[in-house]
Amino acid sequence: MKDLSLDVSPGQMYAIIGPNGAGKSTLLKSILGLIHPQHGEIVLSCDQKKPVIGYVPQSRVIDDDMPICARDFISLGQVSSFFPWPSRREKRILHEMMIFTDTDRLAKKPVGKLSGGERQRVFLAQALVRHPDLLLLDESTANLDPDAQTRMMELVKKAVHEWGVTVLFICHDFQMVRAYADHILLMTRGYYKTGDVQSILDDQAMLKNVFQSSFDEGVTHHEGSASSGLSVSASSR
Amino acid sequence: MFQYDFMQHAFIAGTLIAIMCGVIGVFIIARSLSFVAHTISHIGFAGAAFAAYAGIDPLVGLLAFTLAGSVGVGQMGVRMFRRDASISVILSLALGLGILFLSLGNIQGNYSRTLLFGSVVGIDLQDIWQIVAITLFVLIALCAGYRWLKFDSFDQVGAQAAGLPIRWISIGFLLLMAVATSVTIQIVGALLVFSLMTVPAAAARLYTQSIFGMILLSSLIAVLSVWFGLVSGYYTNAPVSFFIVAFDAVSYFLGIIYHRLMERRRAVA
Numbered sequence: 001m002k003d004l005s006l007d008v009s010p011g012q013m014y015a016i017i018g019p020n021g022a023g024k025s026t027l028l029k030s031i032l033g034l035i036h037p038q039h040g041e042i043v044l045s046c047d048q049k050k051p052v053i054g055y056v057p058q059s060r061v062i063d064d065d066m067p068i069c070a071r072d073f074i075s076l077g078q079v080s081s082f083f084p085w086p087s088r089r090e091k092r093i094l095h096e097m098m099i100f101t102d103t104d105r106l107a108k109k110p111v112g113k114l115s116g117g118e119r120q121r122v123f124l125a126q127a128l129v130r131h132p133d134l135l136l137l138d139e140s141t142a143n144l145d146p147d148a149q150t151r152m153m154e155l156v157k158k159a160v161h162e163w164g165v166t167v168l169f170i171c172h173d174f175q176m177v178r179a180y181a182d183h184i185l186l187m188t189r190g191y192y193k194t195g196d197v198q199s200i201l202d203d204q205a206m207l208k209n210v211f212q213s214s215f216d217e218g219v220t221h222h223e224g225s226a227s228s229g230l231s232v233s234a235s236s237r
Numbered sequence: 238m239f240q241y242d243f244m245q246h247a248f249i250a251g252t253l254i255a256i257m258c259g260v261i262g263v264f265i266i267a268r269s270l271s272f273v274a275h276t277i278s279h280i281g282f283a284g285a286a287f288a289a290y291a292g293i294d295p296l297v298g299l300l301a302f303t304l305a306g307s308v309g310v311g312q313m314g315v316r317m318f319r320r321d322a323s324i325s326v327i328l329s330l331a332l333g334l335g336i337l338f339l340s341l342g343n344i345q346g347n348y349s350r351t352l353l354f355g356s357v358v359g360i361d362l363q364d365i366w367q368i369v370a371i372t373l374f375v376l377i378a379l380c381a382g383y384r385w386l387k388f389d390s391f392d393q394v395g396a397q398a399a400g401l402p403i404r405w406i407s408i409g410f411l412l413l414m415a416v417a418t419s420v421t422i423q424i425v426g427a428l429l430v431f432s433l434m435t436v437p438a439a440a441a442r443l444y445t446q447s448i449f450g451m452i453l454l455s456s457l458i459a460v461l462s463v464w465f466g467l468v469s470g471y472y473t474n475a476p477v478s479f480f481i482v483a484f485d486a487v488s489y490f491l492g493i494i495y496h497r498l499m500e501r502r503r504a505v506a
Contacts, residue, residue, distance in 0.1 A: 032397070032398045032400075033397075033400065034394075034397055034398060053398065053399075053400070054398075055394075055395070055398035055399075057394065060392070060394055060395075061394075067442065067446050068391055068446055068447070068448055069446040069447060071447075072391075072446070072447055072448045072449075073391070073392065076387060076388045076391055076392050076395060076396075077388070077395065077399065078384070079384045079385060079388055079399060079401065081384065082381060082384070084380045084383035084384065108446065109446075110446045113503075123395075126392075126395060130399065136398075
């Protein structure tokens with residue numbers, strides 16, 4: 001990743017696509033400060049204030065030895081107050097967010113015992129309970145069945161409409177990108193391009209070039225590796 | 238039993254320490270720090286032995302060694318410390334140092350036994366005030382940092398992504414653990430601190446999935462175990478620590494049975 005600059009507008013959804021190893025997850029983790037750049041810096045500027053960022057990764061390690069219920073897991077995100085107990089307002093927001101993400105009926109269930117789709121909705125609720133300005137989804141729907149994927153993305157879209165959240169989501173499914181993204185950031189090693197969905201996804205020659213070259217590299221250097229496999233499926237779409 | 242001052246003192250001190258251990262224990266278990274707690278208690282043993290050798294207040298030696306040990310663990314990185322063999326190296330070194338100081342100071346066997354296994358009969362009024370102050374300090378600090386600590390303990394990735402200063406939270410918690418360990422060692426001894434700090438919390442998570450519920454239940458189990466230990470010890474003359482640990486262990490094993498029954502019920506439903 002070098003000299004990458006991206007302007008995002010409130011209430012818009014940006015899909016980040018690109019072959020494996022292009023730095024998509026690295027970009028999100030750098031924005032979050034989970035990893036630090038080897039050289040240079042990440043500058044995140046927002047018009048009014050320091051942006052609140054929500055993050056939903058592909059999966060999270062849930063400690064089965066410490067099984068906390070979904071309600072408590074979601075409320076972990078409420079860290080703006082120093083009082084140990086939640087205020088009436090916080091309780092109301094938590095309740096509303098659980099209804100919004102349809103996790104209210106899972107409230108007392110241990111997070112570790114939930115299905116993949118339910119768990120991702122709980123993680124989404126935890127991210128949303130902080131009222132983020134920016135929501136980062138790192139292949140959050142990758143391990144879900146098609147129905148659960150759609151349900152999750154519909155919730156994200158609803159959050160965008162209701163609260164004007166800006167969303168950056170990494171996605172390998174171009175149909176999903178067409179359905180939900182307003183803009184695309186295409187990343188490949190040492191190169192990136194931004195544009196609207198139509199202009200990038202309709203440029204088949206460029207996409208083939210980006211994903212095919214990644215595939216070729218995969219075959220040359222890491223034959224049979226997962227990275228080459230995923231590139232094939234992406235380029236075949 | 239309560240006509241004796243030493244039993245009154247033991248009940249007050251034991252109850253306060255149990256509440257503190259019950260609360261802090263939930264976070265120790267959630268952060269997978271059981272063996273770090275074990276190591277810090279051994280570092281405390283070395284500290285108390287050093288205090289005896291140097292002729293200073295045992296609590297000063299305990300605090301100096303456990304706080305320095307916690308900072309060391311924090312600097313090395315808790316994650317590395319948790320997994321690596323370094324835990325056994327430091328634990329052994331601490332025990333070795335403890336024995337060295339006891340030997341250099343020509344300390345009697347009775348005192349060594351008190352350090353390792355604790356003593357509830359020797360608590361005077363001044364100790365009680367010390368324990369009240371330290372327990373209040375630990376509980377207030379835990380309350381003040383409750384939300385950050387809770388987030389970081391139960392969902393570290395989420396806490397880091399939310400921009401919480403997780404390194405400082407980790408070091409702050411280790412320091413609190415050191416303070417709590419130092420005061421607890423004086424009652425239950427270096428070898429059994431570990432059990433009072435971790436077993437009630439480990440048992441509590443088997444009965445409830447609510448974090449606050451775990452804290453309440455863990456404290457309750459710890460308090461009941463201390464009371465049970467004191468009463469049983471008084472009537473049988475057997476070591477109090479044994480009864481405390483036995484009560485905690487029974488709560489834990491009953492918890493496993495309860496947890497399995499609930500799992501089976503859920504599976505059927």
